[in-house]
Amino acid sequence: MHDTDGTPSRRFGLPTAITLVMGNIIGGGIFMLPASVAPYGTVSLLAFVVLTVGAIALALVFGRLAGRFPRTGGPYVYAREAFGDFAGFLSAWSYWTMTWVSNAALAVAGVGYLHVLTGSGSKELDLVLALALLWLPALANLAGTRWVGVVQLVSTVLKFLPMLFVAVVGLFFFDPANLGPFTVGGGDWTGGLTASAAILLYSYVGVESAAISAGEVRDPERNVGIASVVGTIGAAVVYLLGTLAVFGTVAHDKLVDSTAPFSDAVDAMFGGHWGGTLIALAAVISITGALNGWTLMSAQMPYAAAQDGLFPAVFGKKRRGVPTAGVIAAAVLASALTIINYTAGVGGVFEILVLITTFSATVPYLLATAAQVYFLLSGQREKIHAGRMTRDLVLALGGFAFSFWLVAGAGYAAVYQGVLFLFAGIIVYVWMVARRPAKQQEQQEQERQATGRESADEPELVG
Structure with a gap:
């Protein structure tokens, strides 16, 4: 395999692909999740289980689709x-928007x-640090897929081990009295x-990472x-065990107001205040790894x-297996948003973009x-028996x-702003299609029709 510049490119092996999925799913949010859901009671642990089942179903669908179309782009x-x-x-535009924001x-x-x-430092120093966090992973990507894989593998291991340590060791300090009520206020548990x-x-966005690459x-x-x-299950283990350990080691009334729940858990287990430094270091590594993967x-x-x-x-x-223009564009756009956040003081605008x-992220999932x-359902399926057909259909519907x-949970504001941002891309689509040579459009249409005829000619083996 060669890139567009004629140089040979390297491909990821299975271990790197797994860490890409895990690294993109597990970002910095895990370090605040226990405190974020503590106000709802331990019913939030059940929500984790339900979400894990849905995420695994989605991962299985992407695996089946990648087997049918093993090309870069995934949901697109x-x-x-x-x-x-x-x-x-629409799938590509929506996903691209999500990544750099x-x-x-x-x-x-x-x-x-x-x-x-x-x-704590000055606003100017914070801006420099934020830009460094954006551009260091970008430079790793520009160095080639080999370095992307190395950074992803190392960062995933370094952040997975301390999280797993807290989860496992926390079981020995687990006190059921810390869990608090199943539902706060004694209301309906479904609420x-x-x-x-x-x-x-x-928290499970990222299951598609291997399919996209x-x-x-x-x-x-x-x-x-x-x-x-495997990557989704690995992330789920970290999420579930880590959250359970925090719930069982930090008193519920303290956890609700915690700004560093994993640090509080380490402090509760071993005493002192060194837990904050340990968890902060793990968080920085986790975020750096997530930025490395999401930049790709x-x-x-x-x-x-x-x-x-x-x-365009x-x-x-590509150069060294990496689309260089995409990496640079994402880093520049993310840098612009970061500069706006720190210099213009319009936090509301930045928060709206984050809601988007x-x-x-859900638009490509729905379309895929x-x-x-x-x-x-249309007959464009592989030579599979009825059992496989039924299983794949159930997984796809699930x-x-x-x-x-995911769309419903995003909230009205996120859906409203997201739809506006999505529709803004329509003019870009019109521009690109209008400028695309007519001959290229005709050739692609012929290829699509030929693919449809080949699929229709396949023998029907599903009872």
Whole structure:
């Protein structure tokens, strides 16, 4: 395999693909989640379980789709193959928006954890630190897929081990009296389940990471599915055990007001105040790893769309296995948002953009799972027996329902702002399609029709 500049590119192996999924799912949010859901009671642990089942179903769907279309782009590829250019563009545009806005939010969050290590600084110093958190992962990406994989593997291990340490050791200090009530206020438990789930929903975004990078994964038909499921389960173990350990070691009334729940858990287990430094260091490593992975994701989606003439051609060029224009564009846009946040003082605008990421992440999920349902029901399926067909259809519908729940949990403000931002991309689509040569459009239409005829000619083996 060679890049557009003629140099050979390296591909990710299965271990790196797994850490890419885990690293992108587990960002900095895990370090605040226990305190965020504590006000709803221990019913929030049940919400974690429900969300984990939905996330695994979604990961299985992406694995099946990647086996059918083992190309870079993931949800974009599936939506375009099923529903045409416009649906594919909406998927790519929405996901691309989510990645670079999320990167800006991650960088700002990382500065907060750095304060624990270095002490509070000036606004100018905070801005420099935030920009460094954005550009160091970008430089690692520009160095090539090999360095992306190295950074992702090391950062995932370094953040996974201390989290797992707290989770496992916390079981020896677990006190049921700290758990608090199942539902706060003695109300209907379903209300607490829904409310806590709305906070936890975004914590599983990233299950699609291996599918999006399928073109850079060795043996994607096999490894993407394994990486998606194993990475999601690994992240779920960290989430569930870590949250359970914090719930059982920190008194409920203290946990509700905690600003560093994992630090409080370590302090409760061993005494002293060194837990804050330990957890802050783990958080910085976690955020750096997440930024490394999401920077790659922010380049892969426009790369796939550029190959089809739906994004500017410059996004479709690679160097050392990485779409350089996509990496630079994402870093520049995220940097601009970060500068606005620190210098203009318009925190409200930045918060609105962060809300958009919640909605933007779900649009590709809905389109991808709907595409799988379309492929299965329209006869465009592999030579599979009835049992496999039924299983895949149930998983696809479950993934669609989970994605729909993600939209509902995002809240009215996020959906409203997200839809406006999504529709703003329509003019970009019109511009790109209008400028695309007529011959290229005709050739792509012929290829799509040929693919449809080949699928229709396949023998029907499903009873």
